[in-house]
């Protein structure tokens with residue numbers, strides 16, 4: 646059995662061998678972040694399904710390797726089942742070399758953050774090489790987050806909430822509508838899945854979407870954007 650399954654959904658957190666490349670291809674490139682970050686000193690990113698934090702770490706690793714100056718990243722994410730650091734470390738062990746300069750900081754920050762987690766919003770400020778992160782985690786169900794009021798702030802979304810077969814709830818129209826309300830005009834999204842229910846909900850919520858070649862052997866993934874509101 647794969648060692649990186651989330652027992653709540655009987656599904657993997659990410660692909661075991663090339664999870665970091667996949668994260669870069671699907672979420673970072675899918676949102677055109679390498680290009681966009683050339684011209685910006687700050688950005689607000691949202692993620693449905695924080696899990697181990699691999700997508701955040703992949704983004705910070707990219708910033709560390711490519712930017713001269715520090716970027717201010719506001720990272721707004723949702724997680725129903727936050728993980729203790731021991732489990733995160735185990736899950737991220739295939740990438741420990743590539744993440745070696747970020748992991749000690751992440752460990753120190755996450756241990757403290759996890760100890761103090763409360764239901765609902767948890768916010769803190771973290772500092773990484775070339776990245777200052779205003780980290781905001783909603784600890785709870787994405788459905789409840791979607792019902793809260795929200796204003797347009799997010800510039801790029803990582804939609805990473807398990808496959809729609811295993812976890813259709815996180816791809817529900819109400820959640821896509823909650824994301825749409827929180828997205829600035831010109832904001833983008835990327836997700837690994839091109840399932841029909843996902844595309845339909847995204848379109849109905851107001852996103853303009855298109856299919857793109859998926860990572861590795863996967864045929865398709867989806868990227869999208871909010872045009873004028």
Ligand SMILES: C[S@@+](CC[C@H](N)C(=O)[O-])C[C@H]1O[C@@H](n2cnc3c(N)ncnc32)[C@H](O)[C@@H]1O
Pocket residue numbers: 651653657658659693694695696697698699700701723724725726785786787788805806807812814815
């Ligand atoms: C595929 S994993 C995310 C992988 C993650 N991005 C990473 O880098 O490890 C999906 C995550 O979404 C969370 N999740 C699933 N349904 C949720 C919901 N309704 N509300 C909040 N979090 C949810 C799961 O607990 C899981 O951690």
